[in-house]
Amino acid sequence: MDTTAAPPLHDQTPHVVRTALDVGQMVKRQRNGMNLRQLDVAGLANTGNRLIVDVENGKPTVQLQKVLDLLDILGLEVVIQPKTSRTL
Template sequence: MLDVAAIGQIIREERKELGLRQDELAAASGVGLRFLVELERGKPTVQMGKVLDVLAALGCQIQIKRPGAMAIAGQVDKPKKDKAE
C-alpha cells in the first residue's frame, strides 16, 4: 500500500528520469517549488489536488483497487476549465 512518502519517492524518481529540476516540474504542474519539495520529502499533509497536478505533469497513471472489486486505473488529467463558468 502506498503512503505519502512512497508517492513522493516515485515522483522524485520520475522527475529525475525525465531530467527535470524541481523548479521546472513545479512550474509545469502549476504548483509552488516549496510544495514540490515537501511532496518529494513525504509531507503527510499535502493537498491531493496538487499531487494529482504533479502526477499529470509527469504523465503518471494512478490505480485504485476497491476491496473485492477490479482495479480502476486512469490517466491523471488536469481538470479542464469550462469557459461558461
C-alpha cells in the first residue's frame, strides 16, 4: 500500500465533476494532501465524521450545503460554467 499522499489540489487546474464520487475523491485528495484525518476535518467543519466518510465515499444523498461548507474548509470551491462541448 502506497502511503504517500497525493498533493492537495492547489494547482488551479479545473476538475470536471460528474458524480458524487468525483467530489469525494477530490475531497479525500485535498484532505490527505493537507495531512488531515477525517476526524480533524469533521472538527473543523463542526460536523460528524459520518459526513466526511459519506462525501469521500461518493454518497449521492448528502446535503449540498454541507458539502459546500466542507469544500470551503478545505480551500476548494464549486464553479459552474457552460460545457465547452455539448454531447447529445
